[in-house]
Amino acid sequence: MKPVKVGILGLGTVGSSVFNLLNDNAVEIARRVGRTIEVAHIGARRDNPACDLSSVTVSRDLMDVLDDESIDIVVELIGGTTLALELVLKAIAQGKHVVTANKALIAEHGNEIFAAAQKKGVTVAFEAAVAGGIPIIKSIREGLSANHIEWVAGIINGTGNFILTEMRDKGRDFADVLAEAQALGYAEADPTFDVEGIDAAHKLAILGSIAFGVPLQFSKVYTEGISEITPQDVQYAADFGYQIKHLGIARKVEAGVEMRVHPTLIPSSRIIANVDGVMNAVLVKSDKTGATLYYGPGAGGNPTASAIVADVVDAARVLTADPTNRVPHLAFQPDALADTPILSMDEVETSYYLRLAAQDKSGVLADVTRILSDKGISIQAVMQQEPEPDQEAVSVVILTHTVMEKEMNAALAEIEALSAISEKVVRIRMEQLDD
Numbered sequence: 430m431k432p433v434k435v436g437i438l439g440l441g442t443v444g445s446s447v448f449n450l451l452n453d454n455a456v457e458i459a460r461r462v463g464r465t466i467e468v469a470h471i472g473a474r475r476d477n478p479a480c481d482l483s484s485v486t487v488s489r490d491l492m493d494v495l496d497d498e499s500i501d502i503v504v505e506l507i508g509g510t511t512l513a514l515e516l517v518l519k520a521i522a523q524g525k526h527v528v529t530a531n532k533a534l535i536a537e538h539g540n541e542i543f544a545a546a547q548k549k550g551v552t553v554a555f556e557a558a559v560a561g562g563i564p565i566i567k568s569i570r571e572g573l574s575a576n577h578i579e580w581v582a583g584i585i586n587g588t589g590n591f592i593l594t595e596m597r598d599k600g601r602d603f604a605d606v607l608a609e610a611q612a613l614g615y616a617e618a619d620p621t622f623d624v625e626g627i628d629a630a631h632k633l634a635i636l637g638s639i640a641f642g643v644p645l646q647f648s649k650v651y652t653e654g655i656s657e658i659t660p661q662d663v664q665y666a667a668d669f670g671y672q673i674k675h676l677g678i679a680r681k682v683e684a685g686v687e688m689r690v691h692p693t694l695i696p697s698s699r700i701i702a703n704v705d706g707v708m709n710a711v712l713v714k715s716d717k718t719g720a721t722l723y724y725g726p727g728a729g730g731n732p733t734a735s736a737i738v739a740d741v742v743d744a745a746r747v748l749t750a751d752p753t754n755r756v757p758h759l760a761f762q763p764d765a766l767a768d769t770p771i772l773s774m775d776e777v778e779t780s781y782y783l784r785l786a787a788q789d790k791s792g793v794l795a796d797v798t799r800i801l802s803d804k805g806i807s808i809q810a811v812m813q814q815e816p817e818p819d820q821e822a823v824s825v826v827i828l829t830h831t832v833m834e835k836e837m838n839a840a841l842a843e844i845e846a847l848s849a850i851s852e853k854v855v856r857i858r859m860e861q862l863d864d
Contacts, residue, residue, distance in 0.1 A: 432465040433745040436494040438516060439506035440473035443530060445480050446730035447504060447737050458738070462745045470494045495519050502744050504737060505529040514538050521545045521553070526744040530557035530733055536631040536647040543758040550752040554740035559632040560585055560709045562732025563725040564739070569713060570639050570760040576715035578640040580680035582862055585632045587707035587727045588616045588623035589655050589675040593663070594705040597672065600660045615707055625654030626690040629677045636711070637679035637688045641769065642761035646688075649771040653691035662784060662855060665826050666694050669810060672702040673857065685770035687777050694782050694859040701862065712862060775835040780809070783829065784855040785844065786822040793849040794825060804840040806832045822851045828859065
């Protein structure tokens with residue numbers, strides 16, 4: 430049987446890792462596929478010294494790879510959403526299967542891409558777009574296909590997790606740890622995508638879509654970063670038996686689907702609360718299996734290459750299969766995707782950690798608890814710090830029971846209007862993530 434020919438677009442860290450993996454493990458891969466897989470054409474602006482390209486056609490014009498009629502599968506690794514979209518759509522139009530690690534491309538343009546692929550009878554695989562080397566997409570889309578998924582909660586950005594781990598373990602400030610993360614290469618020079626939750630929101634849009642069978646809707650994912658988290662909040666959370674993690678949460682409720690990325694207090698006893706450093710983890714709750722946890726490296730050349738090559742293997746196995754019998758891109762058949770609404774954050778129910786800077790005088794806490802009570806918000810626990818000498822305000826920390834976000838917003842507006850409250854109230858959502 431003739432070899433499967435692969436074209437790679439981009440030869441950076443991940444591209445070179447994919448090239449070397451396909452060559453280093455060629456025999457093992459061929460045993461799994463039943464035929465050899467060869468990298469035949471690479472499109473890259475410059476060569477990578479980590480790769481021996483002596484037997485491969487290399488083009489500086491990426492379009493040359495797509496125009497190569499011998500190529501069966503195109504691996505897109507250039508990133509971005511402009512040129513990458515053009516390249517992917519052209520590859521599809523020419524009848525080539527596509528593998529990509531581009532979460533922004535899939536989250537923002539996946540609906541268009543999958544429609545084009547469906548029409549042309551090719552597949553677009555994107556396992557590496559979420560959580561690096563963790564096979565979370567295959568696990569939800571295929572391994573749990575007999576289940577109703579109830580919710581998905583994940584640490585899906587290693588940079589943010591590294592920062593929060595350092596803040597917890599060493600009491601360091603956010604800005605200090607961010608600078609170290611940049612020096613170590615965990616964060617970009619412009620860290621906005623990581624620390625403000627945009628990267629995680631791209632990934633959550635994908636996870637939510639395959640979990641609940643809804644079209645990709647990145648623009649409706651509520652997104653909040655970790656740049657306002659302080660060592661003080663991390664310590665108070667620990668005092669109550671919680672850890673602060675930057676979570677992506679997708680949950681199916683009666684009114685629709687929640688999709689939200691934000692700092693979250695979770696009980697320290699949960700396994701996912703103890704996932705530290707740059708590692709990723711995704712917890713999935715389904716009706717028949719219960720809670721299952723998927724843990725591993727969320728980035729890096731080799732882990733990401735592992736997921737990409739697994740997709741290449743899948744694509745090679747189905748080259749001659751009837752397109753209607755392939756695994757659907759978003760887990761559910763295209764004509765069975767639901768129009769379930771994505772809820773606004775105002776409609777989400779959760780519990781809260783609140784930290785107030787209050788003047789140290791009688792009656793302040795009574796005013797706060799009255800306002801919460803008037804909004805139907807019950808209190809789970811309260812902690813008030815002893816005032817420091819010459820300190821005008823003291824910290825009061827309140828944990829609440831579950832309430833609709835819009836009710837909490839109204840309560841906080843009234844609390845912040847009190848003359849005895851000197852700063853904006855710090856609000857961090859809480860999740861129990863019960864099994």
